[in-house]
Amino acid sequence: MRMRIRTVTIRLLCLTFLALLAQFAANPRQAHAVVPYPTLSINADGDFIKAPNAFVPGPVWRGFSDPEDLFIAQDGGIYVADTGNDRIVQLNGKGEFVRTIPASAAEGKDAKQAKDGKDTLRGPEGVFVDKDGTVYVADTKNRRIAVFDKAGTFEREIKSPATDLLPKTYTYVPSKVVIDKRGFMYLVNKGGYQGLLQLSPEGEFMGFFGANKVKTDWLTALKRKYFTEEQLKKEQQDLPGTIGNVTVDRNGFLYTVNARLSNGQLKRLNFAGDDLLGGKNFAWWIAPQEVEQFAFADVSVDDDGIMTLLQRQNGQIYQYDTNGKLIFRIGLDGVGSQRLGLFKSPTSIATLQDGTILVADSEQNMIQTFKRSHFGDLMHDAITAYNDGRYEESEGTWSEILKIDALFDRAYLGIAKRDLQEGRFDEAAEHFKIASNKQGYSDAFWEIRMKWLFKYFGWIMLGVVALLAAASALSIAKRFRKKKKAALQQILASGDEDLGRMRFGAGGDDAPKRAVPESGIDPFTGLIRSKTNNRWLISVQRTFSLLKHPVGTMNDIVEKEQVRFWYAFILMAAGLLVSIFGKAIISYLFSSGEFVDLNLKNEALYYLLPWFTWVLANYLIGSIMKGEGTFAKVFIVNAYAMVPAILFTLPLAAFSNLLTLDEGVIYNFLHLVIRIWVVALMFLGTQTVHNYNMKESLKMIAVSLLTFGCLWVFGFVLVGLMYMTADFFTGLGRELLNRV
DSSP: OHHHHHHHHHHHHHHHHHHHHHHHHHOGGGGGOOOSSOEEEEOTTSOEEEOOOSEEEEEEEEOOSSEEEEEEOTTSOEEEEEGGGTEEEEEOTTSOEEEEESHHHHTTOOTTTTTTOTTOOSSOOEEEEOTTOOEEEEETTTTEEEEEOTTSOEEEEEOSOOOSSSOTTOOOOEEEEEEOTTOOEEEEETTOOSOEEEEOTTOOEEEEESOOOOOOOHHHHHHHHHSOHHHHHHSOOOOOOOEEEEEEOTTSOEEEEESSOSSOSEEEEOTTOOBTTOSOOSOTTSOTTTGGGOOOSEEEEOTTOOEEEEETTTTEEEEEOTTSOEEEEESOSOOOOOSTTOOSSEEEEEEOTTSOEEEEETTTTEEEEEEEOHHHHHHHHHHHHHHTTOHHHHHHHHHHHHHHOTTOHHHHHHHHHHHHHHTOHHHHHHHHHHTTOHHHHHHHHHHHHHHHHHHTHHHHHHHHHHHHHHHHHHHHHHHHHHHHHHHHHHHHHHTOHHHHHHHHSOOGGGSOOOSSOSSEEOTTTOOEEOSOOOHHHHHHHHHHHHHHOHHHHHHHHHHHOOSOHHHHHHHHHHHHHHHHHHHHHSOGGGOSSOGGGOOHHHHHHHHHHHHHHHHHHHHHHHHHTTOOOOHHHHHHHHHHTTHHHHHHHHHHHHHGGGOOGGGHHHHHHHHHHHHHHHHHHHHHHHHHHTTOOHHHHHHHHHHHHHHHHHHHHHHHHHHHHHHHHHHHHHHHHHHHHHHO
């Protein structure tokens, strides 16, 4: 019985092992599911998000000593600057040894035995192979460029050019070299900040190319303008960022990686030296004061324009598309590990035709390979097709990517482009919105709006005509009432009641007796007249009369004191609600974020706290500068100043849903008008409540703004002290509890 159970158990274990083996054989990608580093991408907001593994560690190629540079020739040959062994090693695509350059290095001759031979290399740090197979070596310790023919035979050397145009302090120590289509050489010189050294095919000096600019601030500009030459010499000289490496793509564009820059860490240079990537910051997630410490060590560009970069300090690999948008970031945040797939001192990077990445590690004396996964293949195929405008071809690939990662924003963008191309504008708008691409959403919405306008054009024109007719009728009626009112005023002024009865059918007690109406602006006092004594109703009336008669309304609010103090609280509460609801109905194109992510507490603080700080500063300075306004009056007039924002924010937010992104200037202009209107009413309220003239008002507002800033600084300090005090007593309490 025991033997039978043991036999069954062994068979089950064998079957399980065979099933797992068959599963891995059918889907080998799962065998690489666990890698020692994360793969990150970015969403539409520029935040890092986790992504499926795009590259998995492959074989390790050894047999080198301090490898410093990698180069992939057009025939697929891999060239390694084996710096520690003073040679160039050629490998095939599988990492197998092909030959060494010079050939004497393979024969075991050291530098002393071949010191008179010009083919001997000393510490080469760069290698480049042109389309003819000619090998250019940056022979760093020999301070020259050594040129070998296709067979590996030494041809010539290019030493420091003999010219007076080079600075006297310039030291010729080439570390990297590339050749453009014309045969011109571009050298990275160790310690040089002037840019790439450009040489003709014959080795003649042609100038410096792609130099970085010195970062200047306002203080440096002032020093240059007003300091003497002697004073400037005593100042510490600011040097531009240095170029650390260079490569060239199949179109002839040069790519440089640059150190000590806050932007432009990677540049794509045309023949004029212009950066076609626009001086982009490739380390946007790093704080501005620390970003200059970020630098790439090397860059590789494949035939599709995908840029793969190596960051030496953290040992991370970055991949960008041809427009400089991040695709993947691979690696841990740090170096020093000997685990497969991690680095100790990475120096160079290269990309094979099949997408495999090679990374040289000078401390581990090896080349680490990274095979592109199925997800990585899909991403590169989709991005290449998308950037080439082949949206139909990329749609299926994007759909397959979404099956693997349904939250990948970039896939929705690719599908949206295809929808837009096919005329599926509603679907395109939805996909653009998911991808957080406002420009694409605007283009799709423009098509949707045009389609709607064509469909209902007749009804729209009929409505416009009806509105114009109604407006004309109202205008005629208004003019008639004005003429009638003017005639009545003339009759009342003349005292001829018989004429009044004859023309207006009124007499005796029915005939009007007053020359000034009971409501409106009093022509003598400038105050607002009202037929009611209800203070709440008067408070509401002042809300709307302020728009038409701001001066008279402000005078009435200050002098008559008929406005309820609590109505000002209602106005501010209404303003807060309008601000919140406005963000709920505003067009996606003009919204600053998702409404569901809105923090109501923060919204209340952002809306009410600055306003109340201004009211407090205004009252305090008014009290010092002999202003007549009480705190209640200052509070009320500033609350009424918010009326334009309260009344027009929601209509403007609703109107934004009819506009495209290109028409945003209309929305921004109207929004600016509301802001200026509010500020103007605040100024008018300050002038009225404190009984100032124009000059006094301007002076008082300037001091109030200064006080406003001081109150905020004091508030920050107070909150910080309160936090530190609370933290101190909390720690003290814990310590006492632990000791007890």
